[in-house]
Amino acid sequence: xxxxxxxxxxxxxxxxxxxxxxxxxxxxxxxxxxxxxxxxxxxxxxxxxxxxxxxxxxxxxxxxxxxxxxxxxxxxxxxxxxxxxxxxxxxxxxxxxxxxxxxxxxx
Amino acid sequence: xxxxxxxxxxxxxxxxxxxxxxxxxxxxxxxxxxxxxxxxxxxxxxxxxxxxxxxxxxxxxxxxxxxxxxxxxxxxxxxxxxxxxxxxxxxxxxxxxxxxxxxxxxxxxx
Amino acid sequence: xxxxxxxxxxxxxxxxxxxxxxxxxxxxxxxxxxxxxxxxxxxxxxxxxxxxxxxxxxxxxxxxxxxxxxxxxxxxxxxxxxxxxxxxxxxxxxxxxxxxxxxxxxxxxxxxxxxxxxxxxxxxxxxxxxxxxxxxxxxxxxxxxxxxxxxxxxxxxxxxxxxxxxxxxxxxxxxxxxxxxxxxxxxxxxxxxxxxxxxxxxxxxxxxxxxxxxxxxxxxxxxxxxxxxxxxxxxxxxxxxxxxxxxxxxxxxxxxxxxxxxxxxxxxxxxxxxxxxxxxxxxxxxxxxxxxxxxxxxxxxxxxxxxxxxxxxxxxxxxxxxxxxxxxxxxxxxxxxxxxxxxxxxxxxxxxxxxxxxxxxxxxxxxxxx
Numbered sequence: 001x002x003x004x005x006x007x008x009x010x011x012x013x014x015x016x017x018x019x020x021x022x023x024x025x026x027x028x029x030x031x032x033x034x035x036x037x038x039x040x041x042x043x044x045x046x047x048x049x050x051x052x053x054x055x056x057x058x059x060x061x062x063x064x065x066x067x068x069x070x071x072x073x074x075x076x077x078x079x080x081x082x083x084x085x086x087x088x089x090x091x092x093x094x095x096x097x098x099x100x101x102x103x104x105x106x107x
Numbered sequence: 108x109x110x111x112x113x114x115x116x117x118x119x120x121x122x123x124x125x126x127x128x129x130x131x132x133x134x135x136x137x138x139x140x141x142x143x144x145x146x147x148x149x150x151x152x153x154x155x156x157x158x159x160x161x162x163x164x165x166x167x168x169x170x171x172x173x174x175x176x177x178x179x180x181x182x183x184x185x186x187x188x189x190x191x192x193x194x195x196x197x198x199x200x201x202x203x204x205x206x207x208x209x210x211x212x213x214x215x216x217x
Numbered sequence: 218x219x220x221x222x223x224x225x226x227x228x229x230x231x232x233x234x235x236x237x238x239x240x241x242x243x244x245x246x247x248x249x250x251x252x253x254x255x256x257x258x259x260x261x262x263x264x265x266x267x268x269x270x271x272x273x274x275x276x277x278x279x280x281x282x283x284x285x286x287x288x289x290x291x292x293x294x295x296x297x298x299x300x301x302x303x304x305x306x307x308x309x310x311x312x313x314x315x316x317x318x319x320x321x322x323x324x325x326x327x328x329x330x331x332x333x334x335x336x337x338x339x340x341x342x343x344x345x346x347x348x349x350x351x352x353x354x355x356x357x358x359x360x361x362x363x364x365x366x367x368x369x370x371x372x373x374x375x376x377x378x379x380x381x382x383x384x385x386x387x388x389x390x391x392x393x394x395x396x397x398x399x400x401x402x403x404x405x406x407x408x409x410x411x412x413x414x415x416x417x418x419x420x421x422x423x424x425x426x427x428x429x430x431x432x433x434x435x436x437x438x439x440x441x442x443x444x445x446x447x448x449x450x451x452x453x454x455x456x457x458x459x460x461x462x463x464x465x466x467x468x469x470x471x472x473x474x475x476x477x478x479x480x481x482x483x484x485x486x487x488x489x490x491x492x493x494x495x496x497x498x499x500x501x502x503x504x505x506x507x508x509x510x511x512x513x514x515x516x517x518x519x520x521x522x523x524x525x526x527x528x529x530x531x532x533x534x535x536x537x538x539x540x541x542x543x544x545x546x547x548x549x550x551x552x553x554x555x556x557x558x559x560x561x562x563x564x565x566x567x568x569x570x571x572x573x574x575x576x577x578x579x580x581x582x583x584x585x586x587x
Contacts, residue, residue, distance in 0.1 A: 033360060036356055036362045039360075055432045059349065061349070061352035062355075067150075082252065108338070108339065111340075112339065112342075116336075154336045157460060176473075176482055181468060183300070184300045184302055186302050190313050
């Protein structure tokens with residue numbers, strides 16, 4: 001069987017790694033999702049909703065509901081529940097839609 | 108229940124807005140989508156489909172078996188535009204949007 | 218990429234279908250959205266009963282390992298972190314890994330995308346700390362993180378009660394099961410007894426009137442038999458059951474049918490597990506919410522139908538195998554719910570055109586038994 005991008009199931013690494021959330025350094029275990037790593041550090045609020053600015057966090061944990069959107073290494077709207085945390089990863093909360101139009105206009 | 112309760116979590120559409128759409132003549136999920144943006148956010152109605160169907164069913168007294176899910180569209184998951192476009196200069200935007208049929212060479216960069 | 222068989226979804230149905238197909242010499246690709254295979258088996262720590270006779274009774278995690286490991290020497294390519302996002306006009310399937318989109322050309326496709334958990338609405342349900350019961354189980358059993366300290370569960374089906382038990386075993390204080398009916402939905406005595414002995418209050422005729430908190434859920438008010446009760450809660454689990462995932466089938470132009478006992482809307486299929494779109498098959502929970510035994514058996518039926526249509530099994534052999542598998546499926550599924558199997562038969566009967574085998578005996582058995 002050829003395996004592409006596939007971690008060995010059933011083996012939970014005990015290796016500790018460091019990542020950051022909103023510039024604060026936190027610890028996680030290798031092989032955990034970003035969402036779980038944040039929850040392990042007591043962080044449940046991952047961002048705010050786009051219209052009413054209400055808090056949002058993990059809901060379905062299966063990559064469907066988009067409630068766990070985070071900014072990861074500068075990339076907006078990353079699903080925290082299906083993205084594995086990595087050493088040195090820079091995570092920040094999803095606080096707004098990217099302002100695409102303004103960037104396109106060069107403002 | 109409080110009519111200000113959110114049903115569509117992405118576009119933040121509440122019960123009152125959905126009921127208003129139904130009073131205005133909507134009787135399918137797609138009608139409600141067009142009138143309110145309910146189900147048109149990042150999750151594309153994956154979470155609110157059955158919640159909205161339930162409200163339609165109760166408001167119009169129609170059994171759930173007669174209320175279809177909304178029309179589901181591509182891409183099926185949030186996808187970056189860069190992932191839809193080939194990474195070669197010569198490639199056109201063929202993608203799953205499929206305005207044109209895929210060309211032979213998209214295997215090379217796909 | 219080109220392949221004989223493309224399987225969308227690497228959960229129990231997808232993995233089992235891949236094994237059966239590849240064992241028949243079929244070149245197979247399995248696409249899965251997650252970073253590892255196994256789907257919802259990855260966090261199932263409870264013992265699974267009602268498995269097909271080729272499997273010993275075991276927990277989901279070990280079953281997942283078995284299903285993955287036996288693909289090792291077969292012609293199966295695994296594309297993890299790849300999601301089906303659509304189809305091309307020529308029928309190829311577009312699969313994206315986030316950076317690029319790969320067109321996959323396949324003779325046959327088995328869609329095993331499984332089920333999604335139902336949401337449930339009450340004021341404050343969008344707050345962090347409110348999640349599906351399945352999400353809580355993932356955080357706890359797969360990620361090894363405690364999802365909250367003081368929990369309630371909304372809904373009382375067997376799965377919700379089972380995860381409630383697991384939450385308690387992991388040190389979470391389960392402060393209530395909130396059921397709006399006047400009796401529990403779940404019926405596994407052992408689990409109910411465990412919760413009773415652990416002192417978990419069961420609130421029947423009850424519902425959550427509000428969840429609130431600053432930035433995350435801190436407080437929940439429930440209405441129990443008409444009177445309100447305030448609770449300090451930081452984890453609200455929604456356990457309202459499952460519904461088949463539909464979106465790949467819509468894009469593949471499959472016709473849908475409604476069967477309440479199978480979880481609502483789902484693709485129509487024949488006894489071959491082939492949908493209304495030729496060469497597109499369905500298996501697992503996407504073909505109707507059921508137990509793990511039936512999930513695996515539908516996958517095997519679909520894989521055998523694929524093997525037959527690709528000329529890797531003769532018609533007689535395939536027909537005989539399917540007949541036996543449908544009989545086993547009848548027994549495993551009926552043990553949980555006769556209505557479910559009856560719903561399946563109804564769905565297939567309304568879509569009879571391309572059924573190649575006579576299951577009348579089995580149909581009559583089921584219909585007569587309901």
